[in-house]
Every structure is written in structure tokens, then in C-alpha cells.
Amino acid sequence: xxxxxxxxxxxxxxxxxxxxxxxxxxxxxxxxxxxxxxxxxxxxxxxxxxxxxxxxxxxxxxxxxxxxxxxxxxxxxxxxxxxxxxxxxxxxxxxxxxxxxxxxxxxxxxxxxxxxxxxxxxxxxxxxxxxxxxxxxxxxxxxxxxxxxxxxxxxxxxxxxxxxxxxxxxxxxxxxxxxxxxxxxxxxxxxxxxxxxxxxxxxxxxxxxxxxxxxxxxxxxxxxxxxxxxxxxxxxxxxxxxxxxxxxxxxxxxxxxxxxxxxxxxxxxxxxxxxxxxxxxxxxxxxxxxxxxxxxxxxxxxxxxxxxxxxxxxxxxxxxxxxxxxxxxxxxxxxxxxxxxxxxxxxxxxxxxxxxxxxxxxxxxxxxxxxxxxxxxxxxxxxxxxxxxxxxxxxxxxxxxxxxxxxxxxxxxxxxxxx
Amino acid sequence: xxxxxxxxxxxxxxxxxxxxxxxxxxxxxxxxxxxxxxxxxxxxxxxxxxxxxxxxxxxxxxxxxxxxxxxxxxxxxxxxxxxxxxxxxxxxxxxxxxxxxxxxxxxxxxxxxxxxxxxxxxxxxxxxxxxxxxxxxxxxxxxxxxxxxxxxxxxxxxxxxxxx
Numbered sequence: 001x002x003x004x005x006x007x008x009x010x011x012x013x014x015x016x017x018x019x020x021x022x023x024x025x026x027x028x029x030x031x032x033x034x035x036x037x038x039x040x041x042x043x044x045x046x047x048x049x050x051x052x053x054x055x056x057x058x059x060x061x062x063x064x065x066x067x068x069x070x071x072x073x074x075x076x077x078x079x080x081x082x083x084x085x086x087x088x089x090x091x092x093x094x095x096x097x098x099x100x101x102x103x104x105x106x107x108x109x110x111x112x113x114x115x116x117x118x119x120x121x122x123x124x125x126x127x128x129x130x131x132x133x134x135x136x137x138x139x140x141x142x143x144x145x146x147x148x149x150x151x152x153x154x155x156x157x158x159x160x161x162x163x164x165x166x167x168x169x170x171x172x173x174x175x176x177x178x179x180x181x182x183x184x185x186x187x188x189x190x191x192x193x194x195x196x197x198x199x200x201x202x203x204x205x206x207x208x209x210x211x212x213x214x215x216x217x218x219x220x221x222x223x224x225x226x227x228x229x230x231x232x233x234x235x236x237x238x239x240x241x242x243x244x245x246x247x248x249x250x251x252x253x254x255x256x257x258x259x260x261x262x263x264x265x266x267x268x269x270x271x272x273x274x275x276x277x278x279x280x281x282x283x284x285x286x287x288x289x290x291x292x293x294x295x296x297x298x299x300x301x302x303x304x305x306x307x308x309x310x311x312x313x314x315x316x317x318x319x320x321x322x323x324x325x326x327x328x329x330x331x332x333x334x335x336x337x338x339x340x341x342x343x344x345x346x347x348x349x350x351x352x353x354x355x356x357x358x359x360x361x362x363x364x365x366x367x368x369x370x371x372x373x374x375x376x377x378x379x380x381x382x383x384x385x386x387x388x389x390x391x392x393x394x395x396x397x398x399x400x401x402x403x404x405x406x407x408x409x410x411x412x413x414x415x416x417x418x419x
Numbered sequence: 420x421x422x423x424x425x426x427x428x429x430x431x432x433x434x435x436x437x438x439x440x441x442x443x444x445x446x447x448x449x450x451x452x453x454x455x456x457x458x459x460x461x462x463x464x465x466x467x468x469x470x471x472x473x474x475x476x477x478x479x480x481x482x483x484x485x486x487x488x489x490x491x492x493x494x495x496x497x498x499x500x501x502x503x504x505x506x507x508x509x510x511x512x513x514x515x516x517x518x519x520x521x522x523x524x525x526x527x528x529x530x531x532x533x534x535x536x537x538x539x540x541x542x543x544x545x546x547x548x549x550x551x552x553x554x555x556x557x558x559x560x561x562x563x564x565x566x567x568x569x570x571x572x573x574x575x576x577x578x579x580x581x582x583x
Contacts, residue, residue, distance in 0.1 A: 024559045026581045037439070041446055041486055049575040067443065074444045122484040122508055136484040136508050140515035140571040148580045152561055186430055187478035191507050220478060222507050275430065363439050363483065383432050383482060388440055390458050 003250020005158040006225050007193040010133040010247055014116045021157040021254070030132075031059055031110045031117040032145045033101045037066040037365070038120035038138070040078045043085050045143035054089040055149045061110065062086050062093040063101030066365045068358030070096065089146075099331025099357040102126045102298045106210065107333050109240030113228040114247040118151060123298045123380070125217045129209035130236070131228035131246045133193075136217060156193040156222045157256040158249075159184075163200025165264035170415040172308065173208040174300060174378065174398035176261060177215035178269035182279035183259060190220030192256055195249060197227060200263045206235040207304045214299045215380055218276040268413050270376075271396035274384040282401055285411045290395070291373035293319075293406040294387075296328025296355065297362045300378025300399050303337050309378075309403035310343055315418035316407030318350055325352040325406050328360035364388025376405045420498055420519070421547070422470040424532040427459070431475050432482035433509065435459050437491045439483060446487060448494025455491055469496025472536070474528045476502065480509020489516045499536050501525050501544065501555075514562045517570035523555035 004012070008019055015025035034042055039062055046054075054060065062082055067075040079096070086093035094104050102123050111117045111127035117134050118124055120142040127134025141151055161180065167173075180194075194216045196209075204212075209226050216224025226232075228246025236243050268282040295301070295309050306327065319325050327347050329335040335357050338344040348354065361367040362379045368388025369375055375387065375394045382394035397405075400414040407417050433439075441454045456463040473479075473492065479502035480488060489512040492500065499519040503526070513520040521536060523544055528534065533547040542555040558566070561583050568574035 024561050024583070026583050037442070037483075037485060041490075044446070045572050048572045050579075072443060078443075120484065122482065138484055138486040138489075138508060138512040138515055140486065141511065144571055144575060144581075147575060150581060152581060152583070154559065186481060187504055187506075190478060190504055220481065220506060364434075365439050365443060368440070381432075381482060383434050385434060385438055385458050 002254050003252040005253045005255070006195050006247050006249050007133060007156055007158050007223060010114055010116060011153060011155050013114065019155045021155050023155045024152060025155060026150050026152050027116055028150055029059060029118055029145055030112070030115040031061065031105065032142060033105055033119035033121065033124065034060065034062050034142050035066055035101050035121050036064045036078055036082060038142060039082050041139035042120060042142035042146065043081060045140055046146045049143060049147055051143070051147045054091065054146045057089050057091045059149065060091045060146070061101065061105060062091055063098065063104055064094065064096045065100045065358040066363065068096040068356050068366060071366050097332060097356055099329070099334065100298045100359055103330040106130065107239065107331060109236055112240060112243045113232060114244045122217050123214055125221060125224045126210055126214040126298060128213035128216065128223050128225040129206060130232055131226055133223050133225060135223050154191070156191060158193045158195045159189055159257045159259065160255040161194055161196050162198035162258065162260045163196060163263055164198050164260060165200055165262050166203045167263045167266065170400065170413070171266045171268055172398035172400060173204065173211035175266055175269045176263065177212050178271055178279045178396065179261065179266055181215065181218055181271070181277045184219040186218065186275060186277040187220045189216065192221060193223040193225060194219070194221045195225050201226060202229060203263070205231050207302050210302070211299055218380055268398065268401050270401065270411065271382055273382055273393040273395065276381060276396065282397060282411065282413055285395070286413065288411045289374060290376045290405045290410060291322060292324045292326065292369060292375040293402050294326045294361070294375055294377035294379065295399060295402060296326065296330065296360050297379040298330060299380040301328055301330030301334065303334050305378060305399040306338055306343050309399040310346055312400050312403035312414050312418050313350060313407055316404065319406045320409030323406050323409050325350065326355060327352045328355040329357045331357050361387050376402045376411065378402055421533065421535040422472040423468070424474045424528050424530060424534050425467065425471050426528060426530045427473065427475045429476035430478045430481055433480055433485055433488035434482055436480065436488040439485060442485060442487045448490045451487055451491035452494035455495055467495045471497050472534050473497055473500040474525050475500065476525065477504045479505050481506040484508035484512070486512045486516070489513050489518050493518050514565050515571040517566055519566055521555045523553045527551060
């Protein structure tokens with residue numbers, strides 16, 4: 001028998017079976033996230049299943065992130081149902097303002113090397129940055145986890161993505177993710193896991209890896225898993241009390257496809273409306289006017305994203321007239337850090353709109369974008385209507401590239417603003 | 420299961436099936452069905468009939484994992500979706516709600532064709548309009564069991580846990 005991928009090893013351990021790509025196994029879940037977008041239906045289904053007791057509430061986390069703050073009476077009622085259910089079953093709930101569930105899960109040390117963490121939201125793939133098999137599930141699955149703590153999963157084939165070299169100045173993990181989306185296409189990794197490896201991994205710190213893992217679902221991937229190393233341990237130090245050393249793939253593991261990305265060869269990338277895989281080098285879109293610059297989300301709403309953006313805006317002398325700059329920290333922890341280190345005050349001085357930590361207007365459920373505008377965003381999706389307005393055009397790029405557009409009022413490479 | 424083909428293209432994401440802002444106000448499939456595909460085909464909701472079959476190209480249901488993108492389809496009386504490929508979360512949610520996802524070559528199916536989904540001994544599609552038969556990818560046993568139960572809720576009501 002050939003060796004195993006990271007995914008096969010984790011799902012073997014969690015199912016107690018010799019799991020190989022293509023097998024369907026039932027796995028014990030280490031942690032499950034429910035958001036306000038998915039949990040109300042899961043509560044209905046739990047009750048319809050005849051559920052009365054949540055088997056292991058310690059393994060479940062709720063986050064009120066999609067409607068934060070609640071934009072209507074109906075969403076307020078969804079929130080209250082979740083609060084009541086969480087209180088009744090002793091489930092930890094992060095209320096409005098605490099941030100995006102995925103970010104909270106990672107910050108609080110719940111996504112651990114070798115673990116299986118699922119989220120009833122597609123961007124649960126983010127946890128892969130910590131060598132955790134993170135995958136998106138539905139409300140039915142979450143209800144079943146309430147009942148029995150387990151989930152059915154088809155063991156995925158894996159695509160190996162080998163990273164070599166080091167990112168040049170002005171090029172960021174988001175550019176790597178967009179280049180990969182361009183290479184694989186929006187369905188290039190469907191039903192499969194992406195497993196990152198190679199010497200370039202060591203040059204990326206945890207916040208960089210989170211961006212890459214987060215974006216793998218835009219290629220259809222079931223998970224986007226990194227190996228664990230000293231940077232993983234550094235990140236978890238102080239967040240988790242004890243954590244395993246991590247799972248590495250066998251040398252002779254089988255991959256469905258192997259791709260190498262030379263980090264040093266990359267230039268800034270941009271996804272054009274309305275497809276995540278409609279990617280070109282950013283310079284080819286230069287000159288396109290933008291009216292809104294959106295910094296935030298589970299892809300680009302962490303501390304370093306705001307630092308990178310601020311550096312470019314300051315170098316460029318501020319925000320162009322007619323551009324609305326929106327800052328949505330991914331979590332309260334991010335907001336607190338930005339407050340402490342002065343970043344937030346600088347964004348306010350630049351005229352930025354500061355939004356409650358959470359999903360913001362990324363998915364159009366809260367604070368939809370106002371008019372028929374061009375938006376450049378640090379988010380992960382640019383579908384027509386995604387931000388709540390189907391007449392808007394959404395461009396996706398790195399925080400630095402978004403910041404450069406804020407300075408110029410049009411799309412421009414960050415190195416032209418900050419040589 | 421026999422019905423009329425309602426044909427869509429590639430990369431139909433869940434927000435195109437039902438925009439996520441609609442689920443803020445109601446999770447009721449009978450309410451949500453009125454907004455099915457409202458951005459792509461504003462006439463769809465008024466012309467869909469119980470028994471219609473959705474037909475799409477590659478990567479159907481990509482994007483958000485929201486399950487209303489399945490329950491709203493069921494709410495309109497659609498029992499199966501045929502596509503060249505599905506996003507994995509849509510596929511899961513379909514199985515878990517008893518909406519049959521069929522992976523097959525859909526390129527020769529035209530809007531309005533009468534299709535029959537045949538599920539003995541594997542899955543195949545008979546196009547009654549053209550006389551053509553299309554082979555479909557087999558569905559693993561646990562998924563067939565969940566589909567046969569009518570979804571994960573009914574499966575759990577029967578079994579109380581996974582049986583595999």
C-alpha cells in the first residue's frame with residue numbers, strides 16, 4: 001500500500017479506520033462551529049431528529065457573525081434562538097461584536113494540528129493553516145453533530161501544492177491564492193483537498209497561511225492543509241494548553257495532481273468581476289476607477305492585513321477623494337490590537353468607516369454596499385450580488401493592492417505607491 | 420422520477436440559487452421558493468412546476484455552504500439536480516435533505532426535455548425527448564441510505580446515529 005496524505009492520516013485517526021481517498025467514513029469531530037447563518041436551521045433539524053441533549057457541548061462553538069449587528073427584527077430573533085439554545089445546552093457562544101467564527105476558532109486555539117474541525121460555513125477550510133483538517137458543512141451535519149458528535153465524510157484525493165522560494169516585496173499571500181485560483185479554476189479542486197508543502201512554507205507565517213487555506217474553497221477544495229512547524233507551535237503558544245506535534249504526509253503518498261508555485265516569480269494579482277478564477281496580473285487592470293475599498297473578512301481582516309494596507313495608504317499620502325474606505329476587523333482581538341498599536345486611530349484620521357467585527361458586507365447580509373460602484377476588496381468572493389448589490393463590480397486583491405487603489409482612486413500596483 | 424429539464428450553466432453559486440439576504444427574513448422553503456434564481460432568471464420562480472428537474476454544467480452550488488440553497492429548491496417541488504459536477508457542500512446538503520444530486524454529462528440536455536432519473540442498480544438518466552440514455556456516477560451506500568430515508572433528519576429518526 002502506498003503512503004498516506006495528511007488528509008488520509010487525519011481522517012484515519014478520527015474514524016478509527018484505514019481511510020483512503022474515495023472511502024466514506026464516519027469521523028469524530030474535535031470542534032464544530034455554527035454561525036447565525038447556519039445554526040438556526042440546525043436547531044430546527046436537531047429538534048426534528050428528536051434530539052433533546054447535545055452530546056458534547058464542549059466541542060461546539062457558536063458565533064453571531066453574519067448579522068452583526070442584527071439588521072432587522074427577524075435576524076434579532078435568529079440570534080435570540082441561538083442564545084437560548086446555547087444557554088440551555090451549555091454551548092460557548094460568541095455574541096455580536098466578537099468577530100468572525102473562523103477567526104475566533106483559530107485565535108482561541110480550537111483548531112489544532114492533526115485535528116478535525118468543521119464549520120457550518122464554507123470558509124471552515126481556514127483551519128488548515130494550523131495542520132487541522134478544516135472543512136465546511138451544512139446545517140443538517142451540524143444537527144447530527146449535536147446528536148452524536150460525528151459526521152460522514154468522503155476521504156478526499158489530495159492535490160499537492162509545493163511552494164518554493166520567497167515572496168518578493170509588494171507581493172502577498174493573497175496574490176499566491178489568486179494565482180492558484182487562476183491555475184486550478186473555481187472547480188479545479190472539487191471533492192479534493194489541497195495540501196501545501198515545500199521549502200516556501202517556512203517563509204510564510206501563520207497569518208499568511210490562513211489566507212491561503214481560507215481561499216482553497218474558492219477552488220472547490222474540501223480542505224487546504226499546511227504541515228505543522230515551529231511557526232505553528234509559536235502561534236498556538238498561549239492559545240492552546242497542549243497541542244499535538246502535527247501530521248506530515250508520507251513520502252510515498254498519492255496525489256491526484258502536483259503543482260509547484262515559485263513564490264519569487266509572482267507579481268500582484270487581481271480577480272475581476274464576477275468570478276474568483278477570472279484572475280489577471282493586477283497591472284492589466286490598472287486604471288479602473290474604484291469608489292469603495294473594503295478591508296476585512298476571514299481572508300483579509302487580520303492585524304497584519306491592516307498594517308500592510310495602512311503602510312501603503314500613508315506612503316501614498318491618504319485616501320483619494322470620492323473613495324469610501326471600509327475597515328472591518330475580523331475579530332474583537334484584532335480590533336483591540338489595532339486600537340492598542342494606534343492603527344485604528346490612523347484609519348479613523350484617514351476617514352475610514354469602522355465596522356463591527358464580523359462578516360461585514362462581504363456576503364451582503366449586513367451593511368450591503370450602497371450603490372452601483374466598483375469595489376476592491378480583501379475578501380474571497382466576487383460573485384454578482386455578493387455584497388448585496390448585483391449592479392456592483394467586485395475586484396479581489398491583497399490588502400496592499402486594495403490600499404493602493406484607495407490612494408489613487410483606481411486600480412494600481414502597490415509598488416507604484418510605495419516604491 | 421420523471422420531469423422537465425430546467426437548464427442552467429456552469430458555476431451557479433448558492434447566492435444565485437437564493438441570495439443570502441433572503442434567508443435573513445425567513446427559512447421557510449415555501450417563502451424562499453419565490454426568490455429562486457431571482458438574479459439569474461427573474462421568471463424562473465413563477466414558471467417552476469413541482470417535478471421539474473434542475474440541470475447544470477460544472478461546479479453547481481459553489482460558494483456559500485448555506486443549506487437554504489437546497490431547501491428552497493425542494494420547496495419548489497424539485498426532487499433532483501443533474502450537473503457535470505457539484506460543489507462538495509451543495510452535494511452534502513442535497514443528500515442530507517433528500518434532494519438527489521446526479522453527476523452526469525449534461526451537455527446534450529436542452530431546456531424543456533423530459534428526463535427520467537432511474538435508480539435501480541446505479542443511476543442513469545433517460546432523455547425521453549431525444550431517446551438518449553446518460554450514465555451517471557454511482558452514489559456511495561451511506562449517501563443512498565440517507566437519500567432513501569428522505570434526508571439526514573429522517574435517517575436519524577430511524578437510526579438515532581450513523582450506521583456504516
